[in-house]
Amino acid sequence: MATLDPDMGLLVRRAMEGMGITMVNGAEVTKLLTGDDGAVRAVVTEDAEYPADVVILGIGVRPETALARAAGLPLGEHGGLLTDRSMRVRGYENIWAGGDCVEVLDLVSGQLRHIPLGTHANKHGQIIGANAGGGYATFPGVVGTAVSKVCDLEIARTGLREKDAHRVGLRFESVTIESTSRAGYYPNASPMTVKMLAELRTGRLLGVQIVGREGAGKRVDIAAVALTAGMTVEQMTALDLGYAPPFSPVWDPVLVAARKAATKIRASL
Amino acid sequence: MATLDPDMGLLVRRAMEGMGITMVNGAEVTKLLTGDDGAVRAVVTEDAEYPADVVILGIGVRPETALARAAGLPLGEHGGLLTDRSMRVRGYENIWAGGDCVEVLDLVSGQLRHIPLGTHANKHGQIIGANAGGGYATFPGVVGTAVSKVCDLEIARTGLREKDAHRVGLRFESVTIESTSRAGYYPNASPMTVKMLAELRTGRLLGVQIVGREGAGKRVDIAAVALTAGMTVEQMTALDLGYAPPFSPVWDPVLVAARKAATKIRASL
Incomplete structure (x- = not known):
């Protein structure tokens, strides 16, 4: 729960432990073991082996902007496309971008962030549609909810x-x-x-x-x-x-x- | 549900009917019948008699300001005391009033209303306490939630x-x-x-x-x-x-x- 301060994250950890969930932090996964049927059966770290029916990787999200980069479009420090308020790619009259591949203005800090969330992507889509169709709509930014x-x-x-x-x-x-x-x-x-x-x-x-x-x-x-x-x-x-x-x-x-x-x-x- | 527009109130009525609750609107209650033990046993209207174990009267709330009226304190058109932003009774340096006996500013309409709610009363109490104790606090008004x-x-x-x-x-x-x-x-x-x-x-x-x-x-x-x-x-x-x-x-x-x-x-x- 890196999205919270550590003191609040600790509440989540304690609640999960209270549900009977074992937490192992800071351990590097070295291997996933599979059975004869090809299905996963264990997660291996340097120190231990954990039996598993299902393994879920929560490893974060980075914008996939290889095509944009190759095309010379402007990218921000988080690797996302830079747009103006109408979701137009900066400096390109006829290219719009939205969703997980763009950086958005954080209204609280005043800085650009990369926040891959369906709710933002959905708003971007509507705004881009309106503007590409000759209408007018803008995305003011996010507060990081x-x-x-x-x-x-x-x-x-x-x-x-x-x-x-x-x-x-x-x-x-x-x-x-x-x-x-x-x-x-x-x-x-x-x-x-x-x-x-x-x-x-x-x-x-x-x-x-x-x-x-x-x-x-x-x-x-x-x-x-x-x-x-x-x-x-x-x-x-x-x-x-x-x-x-x-x-x-x-x-x-x-x-x-x-x-x-x-x-x-x-x-x- | 006079607190809603009639079209939204109708949704409440339909939902209640769906729960098996019989709704009778616009009927005047003429009598409550009691049994030998003194407990209520029926509600009587002009047209019908409804057996009842419990009767709940929801007849609205009016500010009880008889004392304030007798003392010549300023009352508004809804019968509630009029205060300034610090919850001081208007024109009286050392009298504060809050809760169900005062009128409050509706920030949306710009007019005074009487809204008897624990959440407002509780805020008023804190504000009055701060001001009576030599501190500073104000109540800006309500939006009618x-x-x-x-x-x-x-x-x-x-x-x-x-x-x-x-x-x-x-x-x-x-x-x-x-x-x-x-x-x-x-x-x-x-x-x-x-x-x-x-x-x-x-x-x-x-x-x-x-x-x-x-x-x-x-x-x-x-x-x-x-x-x-x-x-x-x-x-x-x-x-x-x-x-x-x-x-x-x-x-x-x-x-x-x-x-x-x-x-x-x-x-x-």
């Missing part, structure tokens, strides 16, 4: 992690809070951890990470919209979010984090 | 309904879309209806209503934050919301509505 599941564990993030903020010279306060998905007295209220980063002095929201169970993940959308709008954590404390006991505590967990972050920012001024 | 459940049906709204917009002189386009809570191919994807109002010319989001099942209700928060930020539906189409098949179709239902609304606004220009 992602959500995923491990069994019933929900994991979400948007904006900058601590190391992202450091890299672009943003100083921040960081808070982490525990809350629940529903009012505490309501059946099936499940615990949730929310981490929030806010810029020093301005109090601008920089990022949110959430680890919890059912109802946790999509709460990241609150922060995704707030990031897009450039809200401060102080402004966020007043957000009029949906409240009823089956849906949220009276202060939504994201607002509890915003309150704590706003207090910390005020104290730092 | 509410979410509720009927069995597994989730019902949510934020911003203005059609009649609210008419009342304050706002003209709008309205769209209604059908989508699902998860990717269509994912287990337990459930249908969801989203209605969205956007102001003519400006395209500013005015309101959202959602009726669906699990995962539908809290999506209203996306619109609540967008309303607070004064976003247009065109801007909303680019929102970077959490996407993975267990959480959302590749275009979140709120974005599907925003796309359709933006198309309609462009066509009306």
Whole structure:
């Protein structure tokens, strides 16, 4: 879970271990053993051999831009094609590009990133279609939202992690809070951890990470919209979010984090 | 469900009828019959008698401001106390008021409303405490978010309904879309209806209503934050919301509505 800060990633690790999943980090896979039928039967590392029915490789994604490179099209530092706001390849009137092969503007850091996600690719496709057909549409950029599941564990993030903020010279306060998905007295209220980063002095929201169970993940959308709008954590404390006991505590967990972050920012001024 | 437009309220009615609940609207209750043990046993209307073990009266809420009225404090047209942004009663240096007895500014219509909700009352309490204690905090207003459940049906709204917009002189386009809570191919994807109002010319989001099942209700928060930020539906189409098949179709239902609304606004220009 390199998409989270290590402290939040640790929550995922602990939850997975609680599900009976053995975690082995930092071990190099040297071999995959197959049986007589050609199907995989074990993963071999330098120190051990793990029996396996299925092996899943999660090794990241890089843009496939060999054709673009050979054609002399402009590529960014992450290897993705560079486009303008209309998804036109920079400097080429009649070439558009979108999806996993392009770099996109991160609205929070102001820098280009490579984020291969279906939701961006789908938007790009629509924008390119509109422009290629003589219409007008633009892609303003992303805030880096992602959500995923491990069994019933929900994991979400948007904006900058601590190391992202450091890299672009943003100083921040960081808070982490525990809350629940529903009012505490309501059946099936499940615990949730929310981490929030806010810029020093301005109090601008920089990022949110959430680890919890059912109802946790999509709460990241609150922060995704707030990031897009450039809200401060102080402004966020007043957000009029949906409240009823089956849906949220009276202060939504994201607002509890915003309150704590706003207090910390005020104290730092 | 007067909190929704009639077309969306009809979805709630149909869903409740589908649960085997008999709906009787517009009938005046003339009497509650009790048994020998003093417990209720039937509800009587002009035309019928309904056996009952429990009777729940949902008759609305009015601010209890008799004391304030007797003391000559300023009340608004809905009968609630009028405060400034610090929740100080207008014109009274040392009296603060919050919760169900005050009127609050609706940020979308620009008018005062009476919205008795625990989440607002809780914010008011914190703000009053800060100010009474010599600190500084303010309540900017509300956007009219509410979410509720009927069995597994989730019902949510934020911003203005059609009649609210008419009342304050706002003209709008309205769209209604059908989508699902998860990717269509994912287990337990459930249908969801989203209605969205956007102001003519400006395209500013005015309101959202959602009726669906699990995962539908809290999506209203996306619109609540967008309303607070004064976003247009065109801007909303680019929102970077959490996407993975267990959480959302590749275009979140709120974005599907925003796309359709933006198309309609462009066509009306």
